[in-house]
Amino acid sequence: MSNNEPPQEESSTFVRPKKQKDWRVVAIRIGVIAAATVLVCLFILRPMVINGESMMPTYSSRGFTFAFLPYFKLYQPERKQVVILKHAGFNTFLLKRVLAFPGETVEIRNGVLYVNGSALDEPYVKNGCDWNFSRREVPAGKIFVLGDNRSMPLQNHMGGMIDKSRLAGVPIW
């Protein structure tokens, strides 16, 4: 064997283990990314399909959004803010707009919402209604919510007082 020949044994020794290691690293990376995606989707940014027309035209039925779940651990709800509320179980949520807080009075006269006796400016309500709803106070621990679409009769609209503890998050768009 001459001294000019390349060291073939050495090069083949290095190549094989490197290939095995790459496969394992890729598998581990995929696993970590999949686990992180599941955790993020369950606890931070939950993908949601909007089913229903109660928030039209702001959100159309069959639309899609993500719910930012930790929001209400950091902030308090604000008036006119669109929020996501736990309905029942872990897979069904309500998309509504917060309009009044505990201790405030709410009333609807000829489709106009009055909070503490003053008419609330609601530019997001595009279709008027003739709803009438007698004045009442929002109880402690509850908030008053409605959808933006008020074209249906009041008794067919899912809205009103709901426990503040059911606030689940906010849509990110």
Added chain:
Amino acid sequence: MAGLRFTPRKWFALAVVVLATVAAIWFFYFRTDDATAVRARLREAVAFAEKQPKGSGFNLQSAGAAHSLGDFFTEETDIEISGQSHGQTYTLSAATRAQVISAYFLMRPLLTSLSVSLAEIEVDFHDAAHDAATVKCSAMATGTTQNADVFREGRLITAEMIREDDGEWRFRSLRADPVVSFE
């Protein structure tokens, strides 16, 4: 492979880990304390209340389901089921078990299918003997009516349950309120 060669000490450690895992699974999923028994009874009642599309109409299957469901109620029961947000309330006060059975038997043919899922079940026992409890949970009912209308409605359930002499938990009262309501 050197990594799989276990010394007795490693085998012992592995056995401890496996036993601890089995014990944890049993503790969280299979142990039968009173709260677990109440939850199981609640789910059992819901399973009888559910309905598959093939069992429509006034038939023996409906009668059987209604009779089985009746066994989940005490001889005198108060039932109050509120409609959606602003709707009417269905009330059955101090009803006998036979009245509960007949009410469900009459209601069942109105639905083609009914599926109910329970979540957030909380059991609060009234006394140390654990013979009476207040159960709260959220329920999502989905199904279709005879008119082919699809419904999907959530309710907050509050039930008073007692353990009767035969050891079975039964509803003394059952109340279903809308999650969001104008009242």
